[in-house]
Amino acid sequence: MDPNAVKSTLSNLAFGNIMAAAARDYQKELLAQEKAQASSSSNQEVDLDDLIDDPELEKLHADRIAALKNQRNGRNGRRKGHGEYREITAGDFLAEVTGSEKVICHFYHKEFYRCKIMDKHLKSLSPKHIDTKFIKLDAEHAPFFVAKLAIKTLPCVILFRQGIAVDRLVGFQDLGGKDDFSTRTLEALLIKKGIIDEKKDDDDENDGYDENTRRMVRSSVVADSDSDQINIY
Numbered sequence: 001m002d003p004n005a006v007k008s009t010l011s012n013l014a015f016g017n018i019m020a021a022a023a024r025d026y027q028k029e030l031l032a033q034e035k036a037q038a039s040s041s042s043n044q045e046v047d048l049d050d051l052i053d054d055p056e057l058e059k060l061h062a063d064r065i066a067a068l069k070n071q072r073n074g075r076n077g078r079r080k081g082h083g084e085y086r087e088i089t090a091g092d093f094l095a096e097v098t099g100s101e102k103v104i105c106h107f108y109h110k111e112f113y114r115c116k117i118m119d120k121h122l123k124s125l126s127p128k129h130i131d132t133k134f135i136k137l138d139a140e141h142a143p144f145f146v147a148k149l150a151i152k153t154l155p156c157v158i159l160f161r162q163g164i165a166v167d168r169l170v171g172f173q174d175l176g177g178k179d180d181f182s183t184r185t186l187e188a189l190l191i192k193k194g195i196i197d198e199k200k201d202d203d204d205e206n207d208g209y210d211e212n213t214r215r216m217v218r219s220s221v222v223a224d225s226d227s228d229q230i231n232i233y
Contacts, residue, residue, distance in 0.1 A: 083130040085123040090142040096135055098163035102195050106136040107146065107156045114172065114179065118155040121183045129196040159195045167193050 080100055088096050097103045106122055108115035119136065126134035139146050139154055149158060149165060157169040174189055175181040190196045 080133070081135070082133050083127050085119070085126040085134045085136065088135050088137055090137065090145060093137060093142065093145055096133065097160045100133040101162055102132040103160040104132060104134050104190070104195060105158050105160065106134075107139045107142070107149075107151050107154060107158065108136055109139055109154050112154055115155040117179055118157065121181075121186045122157075124183050125187055125190070125196070128199060132196045159190075159193060161195070167195070 081096070082100065093105075097105060104122065106115070106118055108119065122134050122136070137145070139151065139156075145151075151158075153170050155169075155171065158165050159167040159169075169175070169189070172178065172181065175185055187196070191198050
């Protein structure tokens with residue numbers, strides 16, 4: 001046998017063995033990579049499951065849902081005239097008091113300073129209690145409803161539930177009989193009567209009242225009387 005041919009054959013066999021070994025090594029490497037990727041994917045799924053069950057994430061999700069719900073309710077309330085203190089006409093009265101579950105209606109006289117005091121406090125409360133509608137009606141321009149509701153004294157704040165007058169504040173007799181009662185005092189009274197809900201995070205409203213206005217208010221009532229009875233007849 002030709003020695004050169006034998007040497008060539010042996011060389012070719014050796015090269016084939018090397019290539020086969022390299023192929024096997026490459027295949028092993030591919031299998032190892034596939035296993036690593038499968039393991040990583042499995043670990044990722046476990047992590048996601050843990051994240052879904054995480055109580056902090058659940059709380060954040062619940063808080064977000066509550067915030068969106070409150071925002072939606074706020075927009076709905078404002079579309080119905082809630083969240084603000086509005087003046088209405090006698091022609092709007094029935095639709096306004098029957099259009100919401102809870103309504104606070106202030107019958108006022110534009111020249112009575114005690115009505116202006118009540119205006120100030122109701123205006124302050126209206127954006128805080130959007131579940132309740134706050135409105136005002138000039139008593140001079142609504143004689144029919146004044147008579148039907150037997151209103152004899154102003155200011156008169158009538159509380160409506162589902163279109164029915166369930167209670168009223170006559171003058172300031174339930175507020176200490178003085179002009180300088182606070183917004184918080186009025187708020188507490190309305191909460192007690194169930195026409196507004198208590199807010200846990202309420203801050204004190206601007207309970208002060210301009211001293212010049214107070215003197216003007218006091219000058220509008222009888223000097224020797226603390227009565228808030230200002231008759232409209």
